[in-house]
Amino acid sequence: MTDVIVTANSGSSSLKFALYPAEAGARKPLLRGEVTGIGSAPVLSARMGEHALVVTEPLNAIPADATHEWLITQLLQRLRGEYVMYRPVAVGHRIVHGGPTFEGPIRIDETVRRKLEDLVPLAPLHQPHNLAAVDAVSHIAPELPQVACFDTSFHHNQPRLAQLFALPRRLSDEGVIRYGFHGLSYEHIADVLPVYLGERANGRVIVAHLGNGASMCAMNGRRSVATTMGFTALDGLMMGRRCGSLDAGVVLHLIEQKGMAAADVHHMLYRESGLLGVSGVSNDMRVLEASSDPNAREAIDLFCYRAIREIGSLAAVLGGLDALVFTAGIGENSAGIRSRIAEGAKWLGAALDAEANKRGETAFHSNDSHVALLRIDTDEEGVIARSVAHALEQGGACA
Ligand code: AMP
Secondary structure, rough: OOOEEEEEEEOOOEEEEEEEOOOOOOOOOEEEEEEEEOOOOOOEEEEOEEEEOOOHHHHHHOOOOOOOHHHHHHHHHHOOOOOEEEEEEEEEEEEOOOOOOOOOEEEEHHHHHHHHHHOOOOOOOHHHHHHHHHHHHHHOOOOOEEEEEEHHHHHHOHHHHHOOOOOOHHHHHHOOOOOOHHHHHHHHHHHHHHHHHHHHHHOOEEEEEEOOOOOEEEOOOEOOOOEEOOOOOOOOOOOOOOOOOOHHHHHHHHHHHHOOHHHHHHHHHHHHHHHEEEEOOOOOHHHHHOOOOOHHHHHHHHHHHHHHHHHHHHHHHOOOOOEEEEHEEEEEEEEHHHHHHHHOOOOOOOOOOOOHHHHHOOEOOOOOOOOOEEOOOHHHHHHHHHHHEEEEEEEOOOO
């Protein structure tokens, strides 16, 4: 029987999970899976080692109304039943918001659980699903240690000016500041960057995490110095369904002039905007790239335009650019989007090797490029698993 760490990464409509050997530094999962379409038409896919796992009934029989809680419960029950060769020793969760309190991974006890609940209003779309997974584990396996790993931690030590809004001081004192997200993804990239860049990894790097949620992080010395998401995961780049940066006056207009209720504005900005809102076709970049609809094309144009503008802003903060890294669903898989955004960074010295980009190679800059262009797969689950192993070694909090 192999002792394993279970990782749970609950998105708004997805649940990614993995099993890692319970030893410090383990980098390869024994099993990795994902349920997408939660709330509409859930589909499970899983990989064991390098191979896609053939998913058989009844594992694949996920009811249409399955919740994150139900899925986590099923996973743990199966680990006690048909997959008894794996013995879970701890569960690590991706928790979107750590607020001003949590600087790094922490063992979840009753006090921590309560504090995490208090942060729900700061990440209403994600935090409840994250906590539902925590509660499901507490219910079915109360003896298992659980560790919270935060998307905000990587940005915790950003310079003060990068965190401040130009709002009355009392609000920043209350914690209305820019937190930044996708920290587990950025931590992974910062961790592996020296493999590809050597000493240059410690230079001026922009990482573009382009998935359904999208953000960019400026790193210097492999630490976050600025990022595009702010107080919530609504800010910054245009996303699948989220609007990204928006003149706050638009929100006032919607409420004061158009009489919209706050809940409806919330729904519009989080669920009906971004690629979906502009295209009127889909939030999925694959569908938009295959579409001949002019609105789909304009949505892609705006996505790239926004990304190029943010690169300019982050490069200004860094004082130049040594490397531009693409990761997450769109960044890893769309050669077209990578090429358009990299072209927009030409003025910074980035020169593309178009063929290497099309082939999906890790490094796709030309020999005379002053900026390294890289495509690196993200691995949030791996970061969670290593944090849990570390926490277990330390016997509790590891931050
Ligand atoms: P993530 O949130 O990182 O899982 O990324 C999900 C998004 O990646 C999807 O909504 C798609 O828009 C995008 N994506 C995945 N594969 C591809 C691909 N081959 N080409 C373009 N976009 C892709």
